Amino acid sequence: MDETILYADGLYHVYESKAEDGNVVALRGLHIDMKAGEAIAVVGPSGSGKSTLMKCLGGLMKPSAGSVSLAGKNMTRLTGQELVQLRQKTVSFIFQEGNLLPDLNARDNVAQPLRHQGVSSKKALKYADAMLEKLGMAHRIRAMPAMLSGGEQQRVAIARALITQPRLILADEPTGALDPVTSREVLALFKELHENDGVSFLIVTHSKEVAAFADRSLELRDGRFVAEHGESIDVENLTKDRELIIDETGTVTLPPDLLVRLGGAGRYTVGNINSGYISLQGESVETMGKMVLSSTCPACKHDYKDSDEQLCPSCGSSRPMVEA
Amino acid sequence: MTGIDIDLDDSDFDINRSKLAKLQNKVMELPSRLRLAAQGAWRGKERGLAVITGVFLSSLVITTVLAYGVGLSQLFFEESLKSEPFDAKIEYGRTPVENASGWSNNTTVMREVCNELLEDFSEFNDCTLVLGRQGIHSGGFFNREFVVAQPLEMREISATSNPYWSNVTFTYPEADANGPPISDMRAIRFLDNGAFDGELAKRLGENIIPGLGEWPSAENMTRDRGIILPSTIASQAKASVGDKLDSLTFAYVVDESTLVEGSITDENCDGEITPENNEMIYCRMWMTVEDLTVVGIYEPWDFGNPTLPFNPLFTTLEVLEESQRGTLMFYDHMYLGVTIDRGQLPTSSTADAEEWLEDLGTRVQAQNYTDEGIDLYYTDIVSGTITFLNIFLGLIQIFDYIIMIPIVFLSIAVLIYGLVLSLEQRRREVSIHRVIGADGKTLQGMVLLELFVMASAAWLIGYILALLAVPVVLSAVGFMEFRTGDFDVNPTLGIGSTLFTAIATLGLAVLFGRSRARDFIELEIEEGVKKTSKKSEPKRWLHWTAFLFGMLAVIDTWLEMNGSEDGIVSNFFIEGLIGIFGPFALWIGGALLLGRIGAKGPQIMQVIFGRTPLLKDVKRGLKGSGSAESVNRLAVIMLLTLSIVTLAAVQGYTGTIVDEKTVDAxxxxxxxxxxxxxxxxxxxxxxxxxxxxxxxxxxxxxxxxxxxxxxxxxxxxxxxxxxxxxxxxxxxxxxxxxxxxxxxxxxxxxxxxxxxxxxxxxxxxxxxxxxxxxxxxxxxxxxxxxxxxxxxxxxxWEKLEFNFSSGGTDQPDPFALYVAYSELMDGDWSGLNIQNQDLNERNLGRVDLSDTNLSGSDLTNVNLSESLLFGTDLSGADLTGANLENTIIVDFNDDGIFMENVDLTNANLNGLFGLADLSKAVLSNTTCPDGSNSDDTSCVNGVSPTPPPLAAPLFLADTSVTLEITKxxxxxxxxxxxxxxxxxxxxxxxxxxxxxxxxxxxxxxxxxxxxxxxxxxxxxxxxxxxxxxxxxxxxxxxxxxxxxxxxxxxxHKEVERNGGLIFGTPGLLSLQFVVASVAAVASSFVFLSLVLNQRQKELAVLQAIGASPNQIIRLVLFEILSIVVVSMALGVVLGVALALSFNGFFDIFGFIFQIFGGSSTVIERTLVYPWTQIVLVSLAVFAAVVVALLVTTRKALKSDLASVLKGE
Known part of the structure; x- marks a missing residue:
């Protein structure tokens, strides 16, 4: 189980844009090393590059720079056809919105991935029916997506993801649209897959429970993993239990709250440096005035009161620093 | 996994399969893939509407044109077969010769042959023995033998109760005029009992005028000794049904030779000697039958196939004695008239029908009949018509195919348009498939399969509708004017043609679909790597070239219409090129160029209407929807449509006017x-x-x-x-x-x-x-x-007048005299061309040689005594030793040119009367008209003033007269x-x-x-x-x-039916018109669906922030309608230019048709512009578009705002 299932190194992606601000850099030199059987949660504010990350890691998109390896195969070297085949055998996706094919009913939706791999309709449908039954959708196998509730759609989507027996599941807020009960059921299923079948998970989430399910969590900011949290990540308060990541290029990002406590941006001299230890001495620091965490959420007016939360619990946007 | 056992091994997956296994799997999976494709097509039918419309329209059009061709041939068939009751004339194998075998002049034997034919060949459904036209014994109209065989010619009828019969002339010059020169006399046909029952009785009896007798049964015919007259003869004689005729005399041929051979003379011919216009001379004998009763009068048939004489008198064999019949049969005047079961005739094409008939003829000739071993020769009547038809039909079909090209092109344009739009709308679906493991090829396959399912359904509907529509199209007599009931046509297409329509439409759809789908899917997959798509720049220079070339045709026609002789070019070939290709170049180039203006419709309308209350509040919103490409496409389609509509209306209407003027003329x-x-x-x-x-x-x-x-x-x-x-x-x-x-x-x-x-x-x-x-x-x-x-x-003006020195005449003028004298002649050699021929020693006395050209001929020692040479050209002829005693010559050329250089050496001109300048002739030892010898008097007294003995009764006693030309x-x-x-x-x-x-x-x-x-x-x-x-x-x-x-x-009905200029065009133009209108409505509808779809979120937001449905409708609709209106207006202009340029095209084809004898007209095809009709039609199309749009927009606005706003 020490086999690396997913490995990405120096992943950059730039979106060309004619906007005033120029091109948008979505990923800035991202690294990840995921072992088979791991469950990793990705947390971070909106706009940090989560969708782009999913697409690149899943082989749906070629990054502007950097390499991605899936199950030991470097995807940048593969042709379109080989890429598809690799994906078919290795990875499945689950999105926040079910993303079902609108013109096919539930069982056809679930069977489709197998069909794409050349499995006969008969067999594919058989397994689709079984999968849907397992997920409690037996009574709705012939329903059209438009007729299903959000939760039902998600269950179908999950069935579709599972039917190819993937080794890795990439999920983007899989429980985002679900009610708590359903969410828990889905997580229980994930747990089962993870523990019994050794399926690897990379889940983007805002949710406590999901993060708790993961072995470790990576904090994504501005296109990089800046910090890692252990099993007991507190999504609402990322200051706790945080381990900063210094990647192989030596890049490190200080999350805003640390930056505030350090005093601000500027030039620092290196004080002591030993194995596993470094001290920095600020020479010329642009104090950020006194930057404090804002007391209300600018988007939804949620009152943070005295907490140190970095993310707004109501709407999820990050909490900015303001001058005192 | 997770409690469900997914039991799949390597062989279940494509990746591990051999090529063969993959193929096998594909085939086995076909039913379920078809099912999915069909479901997808059905559920996404709005999206596929344009595709379906495009395929449907092109299927409709292509099938109609093909079936139209079949329908045309059926129609032609029907029309031309109507004019002849007999389908074949079965003759003796060879001309009867005494003591030879293979023929018989026994009536019973030949009746037996008829029976055997009916037994052995199921293709024949009736047969009768006939005595009438001689055997032809060869094939084809263009064969010499065809004109030689003579009918039984009428000579006279007498009836004591009806003196008018003596005034009846049986000359029938129209027979000569409407076919090859066979005979110019009315014919008589003796029919056996077989013609008075069954199919023959039905066909022959069809034209009997109601109230004027009937086609009798065999018994009644025999009992009454009946005769059936054509109405022209009946009215000349003032005859009616029931009249008794005392005697009827007709002539049959016993011998013949060519005119030049001249081997028929008084010595070897006991009967009458008659030369014919076919350069033959015949010896005929007369035969008389007596005691006949008129039992019916019929309306003459139209002139058709000349194998049998037109509109003869009909009577029964029974009025002839057996010996008479035997004689007629010996002289080859016998044939068996048969009818073919027309239901068995292959109708799929004229070529098939011809082959079938040829085969039938061969089989009939292959055996002999009865114990006497009778040999037969099969002269087909039906297929002669077919040969002629083939050529004519072929031309018409080519012409029709060409004028349908624009509409096929339009249908395909709509198809492609729909394809592109429907692909755009499937973007999201495509990306989902990619996520769940589809590769480019699979995606392409799925899209194409769905396309195929839709296209097949559309093709089938178009095909069926077309077959139903063809009779309607054929019944068009003017632009959008139909008249049914004239005929009964049921066109069906053979397997080959059906397959062709399927392959053409489906093939085109799949072909275009494949390339578009491939481009689209590649684009999708490349996303993220290459953000910029290679948009191929439209080849503007190509459009301009086409357009300008097309304008040449327009200018050419315009110039010619306004008095110029040649237009731009006078070289026929170049003009032909411009005429044929110009219109298409103009149409396509023009549409593409003008489409860019149409696409700017919203901006144009904004400039015009921006300030008005109509648009003031939604102005900001009009920024342009859809990609530039789809807007452009819509404009082009509207242009194409309206230009076809205008073209069809103008040309169709012009055709109607031309028809009317043709009839006037x-x-x-x-x-x-x-x-x-x-x-x-x-x-x-x-x-x-x-x-x-x-x-x-x-x-x-x-x-x-x-x-x-x-x-x-x-x-x-x-x-x-x-x-x-x-x-x-x-x-x-x-x-x-x-x-x-x-x-x-x-x-x-x-x-x-x-x-x-x-x-x-x-x-x-x-x-x-x-x-x-x-x-x-x-x-x-x-x-x-x-x-x-x-x-x-x-x-x-030269008037031929009498100058009486004494006496006078009852005849009012020389022309009347000529007519009276010509009736006294024994033989009629008038109007022939016998120049430079060798006619020496011939006896041409008392013969009418008026208007005959004898110039340069050898007439030495010829007897021309008492003959009539009115306007006969003798110039340069050799009349040495000829006998012209009491001959009448009238040369009314002022300069005596017909007498120039005539050699009258030793000729006898005693008593020569009339008007002739003898000083122009060569005289030597010639006996002058006054009896003197030319060597003495040089015939200075000219022609005789005394009418010759034969003409004397036409003058009063002691008349002395000269003919003069007074100017x-x-x-x-x-x-x-x-x-x-x-x-x-x-x-x-x-x-x-x-x-x-x-x-x-x-x-x-x-x-x-x-x-x-x-x-x-x-x-x-x-x-x-x-x-x-x-x-x-x-x-x-x-x-x-x-x-x-x-x-x-x-x-008018005739001209309409025969198209004035070109057969059947009004129907096709009407069809073009209808199809184009449908295309216009469908395209707008589809475009709007796309727009609404793409801007769904935008519109929902607008509604959410307070825009009223009315404002939204104005916003969306105005934009699309402004494109439509501007494009339609431009389309009408383009259509007018097209109509002008097409005129050249019609001219060229009209010329080709005239060569093949299509009905020609002297009326120029001056274009008439039915502005009322064009405006009405444009309004109708516009209204249809507006209604479709309103309905769609309202529906879209009612959709769930919340779900739309939540977004992806």
Missing amino acids: TVGSDLQIQMEANANESEIISIIKEYADTGVTPLATSVPQLALSDELGGESLQTYVLLESSDGVLKWSEQALPGEDISEALDAYQSGGFSAGVDAAYSLDLPGSERGGDENRLDDELLESSDEKSRDVTLV YSTEMYYMGVHEYFPGIDSSVVESTLIIGEGKWRSLVGNDAADNYTSTTWIVRLDGVEGDDLESLASQLEADSRVSETMDWSSK
Whole structure:
């Protein structure tokens, strides 16, 4: 189980844009090393590059720079056809919105991935029916997506993801649209897959429970993993239990709250440096005035009161620093 | 996994399969993939609407054109088969020869052959023995033998109870005119009992005039010794059903030779010797039957296949004795007339039918019949018609295919448009499939399969609809005017053609689909790597080139229509290229270029309407929806559509007008009547009043003719006189006379002007003849006498007159004398061309040689005594030793040219009478008309003044007369070129002159003018139209005083049916029109769906922030409608240009058709613009588009805002 299932190194992606601000850099030199059987949660504010990350890691998109390896195969070297085949055998996706094919009913939706791999309709449908039954959708196998509730759609989507027996599941807020009960059921299923079948998970989430399910969590900011949290990540308060990541290029990002406590941006001299230890001495620091965490959420007016939360619990946007 | 056992091994997955296994799997999976495709197509049908429409339309159009071709052949078949009851003439294997085998002149034996034929061949459903036209024994119209075989010719009928029979002439010149020169006499046909029952009785009896007898049964026919007459003969004789005829005499051929061989002489021929126009000379014997009763009178059939004589008298074999029958059969006057079960005839193509018939004929000839071993020769009647049809049909089909190209192109444009749009709408679906493991190929396959399912359904519907529509299309007589019930056509397409339509439409759809889908999917997959898509720049320069080339055709037509002779180019070949390719280049180039303007529609409308309350509040929102490409495409499609609509309307309507003018020119007015005898105006009017309703006032006019020549010499030209009474009667159109104003031209005639046809102008060396360079050019202008190009010409009329020194005659003029004398002749050799032939020693005494060309022939020692040589050309002939005693020669050429260099050495001219200039001839030891010898007197006394003995009874006693040519002349001024004269055959008009009544009177004298009579009259009948007119015309024709009538209404139907210029175009143009309109509506609808779909979120947001549905509708609709309106307007303009350029195309094809004998017209195809119709139609299309859009938009606005706003 020490086999690396997913490995990405120096992943950059730039979106060309004619906007005033120029091109948008979505990923800035991202690294990840995921072992088979791991469950990793990705947390971070909106706009940090989560969708782009999913697409690149899943082989749906070629990054502007950097390499991605899936199950030991470097995807940048593969042709379109080989890429598809690799994906078919290795990875499945689950999105926040079910993303079902609108013109096919539930069982056809679930069977489709197998069909794409050349499995006969008969067999594919058989397994689709079984999968849907397992997920409690037996009574709705012939329903059209438009007729299903959000939760039902998600269950179908999950069935579709599972039917190819993937080794890795990439999920983007899989429980985002679900009610708590359903969410828990889905997580229980994930747990089962993870523990019994050794399926690897990379889940983007805002949710406590999901993060708790993961072995470790990576904090994504501005296109990089800046910090890692252990099993007991507190999504609402990322200051706790945080381990900063210094990647192989030596890049490190200080999350805003640390930056505030350090005093601000500027030039620092290196004080002591030993194995596993470094001290920095600020020479010329642009104090950020006194930057404090804002007391209300600018988007939804949620009152943070005295907490140190970095993310707004109501709407999820990050909490900015303001001058005192 | 997770409790469900997914039991799949390597062999279940494509990745591990061999190529073969993959293929096998694909095949096995086909049913389920089809199911998914069908479901997808059905559920996404709105998205697929344009694709379905495009395929449906092109299937409809292609199938219609093909089935139309089949329907046309069926139609032609029906029409042409109608004119002949017999389908084949089965003759003796060879001409009967005494003591040879293979034939019999025993009636019983030949009847037996008939029975055997019916038994052995299921294809025949009736058979009868016939005595009539001789055996042809060869194939094809173009064979010499075809014209040699003679019918049984009528000679006379006498009946004590009806003296009119003695006045009946059995000459039938129309028979000669409407086919190859076989015989110009009415024929008689003796039918056996088989013709009086079954299929033959049905066909033969079809034309019996109701109330005038019936087609009897065999017994009744035999019992009554019946005879059935064609109505023309019956009316000449004033005969009716029940009349008894004492005797009937006819002639049969016993021997023949070519005219030149001349081996038929008095010595070896006991009967009459008759030369025919087919350059043969026959010896005929007469046969008489007695005691016949008229049992029926029939309406003559139209002239068709000339294998059997047209419209004969019918009677039964039983009136002949067996010995008589035997004689006729010996002389090869026997055949078996059979009918074929037409249901068995293959109708899929004329080629198939021909082959079938040929095969049948071969099989009939392959065996012999009865114990006597009779051999037969099969002369097919049906397929002769087919050969001719084939060529004509082929041409028509090519023409029709070509004019359908624009609409096929339009359908494909709609198809591609729909494809592109539907792919755009599937973007999200495609990305989902990618996520769940589909590769490019699989995606392509899925899209194509769905496309295939949709296209197949659309094709099938189009195909079925087309087959139903073809009879409707065929019944079109004008643009969007249909008349059903004329015929019964059921076109079906053979397997081959059906497959072709399927492959063409589906193939095209899949072909375009494949390339578009591939491009689209590649684009999707490349996303993220290459953000910029390679958009191929449209090849603007190509569009401009096409457009400008097309404009050449337009300009060419425009110039020609406005008086220029040649337009841009005079080279026929280049003009042909421009004419054929120009319209298409114009259409496509124009549409693509003008489409860019159409796409700017919203901006244009904004400029115009921006300030008005209509748009003020939504102005900001009009930023343009859809990609630039889809907007452009919509504009182009609207342009294509409207231009076709306009083209179809203009050309169709013009065709209708051309038809009407053609009929005007042919008939002259409402009715044209041919009388049996000369009549004057009041007689005509009173005859008509007898049959017309009271209160109808007929106006009648006639067209006197005479021959005029230039005083300075030259040939004489046929001249028509425009009587003043013609003013209110004749139906003129501006094209007929010089200048633009008819009334000006008509006035000019009455003030002493004359006009000439193009050839006549050339003879008189006047401008306008189209030859002789630019100085001689005269466009369509009316010249005044003072004009430079006009000239004063003195025209001379030569009148042949008697100059009596004593005595006189009852005959009013020399021409009447000629007619009376010619009836005394024994033989009729008139009107033949026997120049440079060897005719020496021949006996041509008492023979009518009028108008015959004998110039240069060898007539040494010929007997021409008492013969009539009226207008006979003897110039350069050798009449050494010839006998011209008491012969009548009239050479009315002023210069005696027909007598020039005639060698009369040793000839006997004693008593020669008439008008001949002997000084032009070679005289040597010639006996002069006065009895002296030319060596002594040089025949200075000329011809004899005493009528010869044979002609003497026509004169009073002791008459002494000379014939003279008196010249009457008058000066007239030239007013220009005329193109046709209503009521006169247009083919002769080019070499004629037209003068006014005043000048005519000054030439022929008031006496002759006031007492003018004619057999042909043109009549105007206000208030009598359509069926009333037709029935009046047939009633008149049945009157014994009337020989023939031609009415406007029947002629119009004929011309409409035969297309005036090209058969059946109105139907196809109407179809184009309908299809184009449907395409327009469908395209707008589809475009709107896309727009609404793409901007769904935007519209939902607008609604959420307070825009009213009304404002939204105005916003969305206005944009699309402005594109539609601007494009439609431009489309109409393009359509007008197209119509102009297409004129050249019609001209070229019209020319080709004329070569093959399609009905030609002298009427120019001047375009008429039915603006009302065009505007109405455009409004209708526009309204349909608006309704479709309103419905769609309302529906879209009702959708769930919340779910839309939540977004992806």
